[in-house]
Amino acid sequence: MPELVLPTSSVRESFLEAMDEFVAEGVEMSQTAAWIDRYAPAWTDPGAFEAFVEAVRADAHEESPRPEWHVPCTTLWWVDGSDYLGRIAIRHRLNDFLLEVGGHIGYDVRPTRRREGHATAMLRAALPWAGELGIDPALVTCDVDNHGSVRVIESAGGVLEDVRGVKRRYWVPTS
Ligand SMILES: CC(C)(COP(=O)(O)OP(=O)(O)OC[C@H]1O[C@@H](n2cnc3c(N)ncnc32)[C@H](O)[C@@H]1OP(=O)(O)O)[C@@H](O)C(=O)NCCC(=O)NCCS
Numbered sequence: 566m567p568e569l570v571l572p573t574s575s576v577r578e579s580f581l582e583a584m585d586e587f588v589a590e591g592v593e594m595s596q597t598a599a600w601i602d603r604y605a606p607a608w609t610d611p612g613a614f615e616a617f618v619e620a621v622r623a624d625a626h627e628e629s630p631r632p633e634w635h636v637p638c639t640t641l642w643w644v645d646g647s648d649y650l651g652r653i654a655i656r657h658r659l660n661d662f663l664l665e666v667g668g669h670i671g672y673d674v675r676p677t678r679r680r681e682g683h684a685t686a687m688l689r690a691a692l693p694w695a696g697e698l699g700i701d702p703a704l705v706t707c708d709v710d711n712h713g714s715v716r717v718i719e720s721a722g723g724v725l726e727d728v729r730g731v732k733r734r735y736w737v738p739t740s
Pocket residue numbers: 671672673674675678679680681682683684685686706707708711712713714716717720
């Protein structure tokens with residue numbers, strides 16, 4: 566049974582294969598894309614991978630250094646044993662950009678494991694974590710033409726507030 570866990574080196578091999586899949590897909594403009602840009606050259610080394618994992622975990626702490634326009638973020642990985650399936654990011658609060666565009670929660674599933682229900686299950690499993698962080702409801706957005714993500718958000722009880730530009734903006738109860 567897949568489960569949400571804090572980032573861990575125990576899925577390193579599978580995670581690296583998944584990142585190759587995202588690169589082949591041409592991933593951009595996401596947390597995964599940012600990880601690849603920043604860490605990929607080094608993270609085949611186990612020590613560098615551990616440092617990457619620690620950095621991602623540390624981003625949940627208020628006091629960790631981050632760009633001025635970023636907010637603390639809890640990242641969880643959706644794993645099945647040693648298999649990495651996807652990730653979900655819970656931004657602890659909204660800034661102007663997140664309120665308009667990004668929302669509280671972002672996620673992706675590795676390309677070879679899509680359409681198996683993982684995003685639906687992963688978002689459902691992440692909502693209590695968001696609730697624990699005091700987020701209720703959570704803003705979750707997606708592109709108007711991202712039909713899979715629309716289904717995922719609506720299955721989680723998302724209530725559409727509006728469409729701004731190319732983004733559909735939903736409020737999803739966490740409790
Ligand atoms: C969007 C994404 C997260 C969906 O992940 P997934 O694990 O394939 O989603 P699920 O298997 O839970 O599918 C949920 C529903 O969407 C449907 N769906 C999934 N992908 C779809 C697609 N490309 N087109 C149409 N419907 C799709 C599924 O059939 C399912 O429908 P159902 O609820 O009626 O059964 C995944 O495609 C992805 O990672 N895309 C790239 C990153 C991204 O878009 N992230 C979301 C940003 S808002």
